[in-house]
Amino acid sequence: MRSVLTILICFSVSTAFYAQTQTRIFSIQPEPGDLFTHAGSNYLFKLFFQPLGWYYGHVQYHGIVGINARYPRSGNGSVYFETPTGLGKSDIEYRHDIVGSPPYWGRLGDLEWLSYEYYRDAQSTAPSHLHVPIRIYVGNWVNGRIVDPGYLIYEHSVNFGVVPIPTDMWIQEEVVASNRRVWQNPINQGNFFDAQPFSVWKSPEGYQPREGSRIGVHWNADSVVYGISLGAGTGWSGRFVGAIDNVVIRFRNGVEYHFNFEARLAGDVNADGAVDDADLLEILLRFGSSCAGCAWDINGDRAIDDGDLLIVLMNFGRGL
Numbered sequence: 413m414r415s416v417l418t419i420l421i422c423f424s425v426s427t428a429f430y431a432q433t434q435t436r437i438f439s440i441q442p443e444p445g446d447l448f449t450h451a452g453s454n455y456l457f458k459l460f461f462q463p464l465g466w467y468y469g470h471v472q473y474h475g476i477v478g479i480n481a482r483y484p485r486s487g488n489g490s491v492y493f494e495t496p497t498g499l500g501k502s503d504i505e506y507r508h509d510i511v512g513s514p515p516y517w518g519r520l521g522d523l524e525w526l527s528y529e530y531y532r533d534a535q536s537t538a539p540s541h542l543h544v545p546i547r548i549y550v551g552n553w554v555n556g557r558i559v560d561p562g563y564l565i566y567e568h569s570v571n572f573g574v575v576p577i578p579t580d581m582w583i584q585e586e587v588v589a590s591n592r593r594v595w596q597n598p599i600n601q602g603n604f605f606d607a608q609p610f611s612v613w614k615s616p617e618g619y620q621p622r623e624g625s626r627i628g629v630h631w632n633a634d635s636v637v638y639g640i641s642l643g644a645g646t647g648w649s650g651r652f653v654g655a656i657d658n659v660v661i662r663f664r665n666g667v668e669y670h671f672n673f674e675a676r677l678a679g680d681v682n683a684d685g686a687v688d689d690a691d692l693l694e695i696l697l698r699f700g701s702s703c704a705g706c707a708w709d710i711n712g713d714r715a716i717d718d719g720d721l722l723i724v725l726m727n728f729g730r731g732l
């Protein structure tokens with residue numbers, strides 16, 4: 413009886429957490445945080461070990477992305493983006509199909525809110541109407557798997573014309589409740605710039621874009637949303653510098669997230685925003701073992717030992 417009660421309490425607590433509390437997504441590296449980049453023409457990805465499902469992706473031609481402290485928002489950090497030339501690209505993404513069961517958040521028809529904040533630094537030389545767009549991963553759920561995958565993409569200029577984005581300030585935009593127009597990028601099938609309001613994509617009839625002889629994929633209310641993506645480039649001539657934070661997504665089925673991106677405190681091994689005995693325990697449980705690029709090897713020498721323990725102890729109590 414007691415164990416049943418404990419389970420019930422745990423369940424109600426975790427439900428309340430998802431419904432009401434923001435989820436902080438911490439940088440992989442401790443403060444000042446991450447600057448993930450890649451010089452090559454191929455896409456480079458870097459997976460987060462916590463929380464699972466997040467990654468830096470599609471980074472090429474010296475594009476930079478990283479949760480860090482350059483533009484603090486709602487705490488000590490945000491997600492920084494930089495593309496030095498029109499070739500550069502960098503994204504941060506979350507894919508629920510990698511980690512979730514079911515592998516999607518909810519039906520497209522049940523999506524009722526999607527908002528985020530973006531920041532364009534005045535030092536950017538890319539065309540003045542550009543900002544970091546927000547994209548959702550959409551697909552069709554057929555025989556227990558996701559098919560016809562792709563993005564719906566929001567850009568301010570598609571809705572309001574080619575007007576300058578205010579610089580050096582945070583701007584919040586909501587795109588679903590306010591029925592903004594979004595365009596489709598089916599994975600590996602090119603772009604379809606025939607943007608439609610969310611109400612069209614979400615309707616029972618849905619929409620299937622066409623461009624000349626090319627045909628996009630058909631999505632409607634029964635399509636599923638299984639991830640999110642924010643990124644800079646490509647084809648943005650000049651340099652872009654900016655950031656995003658506070659991504660909020662909500663479905664009628666009760667699934668709701670508020671992602672606040674923050675720079676990890678040194679010693680916060682389990683990424684809960686505080687340095688305490690839980691972090692000490694994480695180190696002690698693995699003391700004497702080795703790893704590459706894991707959370708427990710704080711000082712990056714591949715050994716989990718007293719050097720890492722010392723970092724936890726020196727920062728003990730921060731964030732509490």
Ligand SMILES: [Ca+2]
Pocket residue numbers: 484485486487488489490657658672673674
């Ligand atoms: Ca933040």
Ligand SMILES: [Ca+2]
Pocket residue numbers: 679680681682683684685686687688690691
């Ligand atoms: Ca911690």
Ligand SMILES: [Ca+2]
Pocket residue numbers: 708709710711712713714715716717719720
């Ligand atoms: Ca170490």
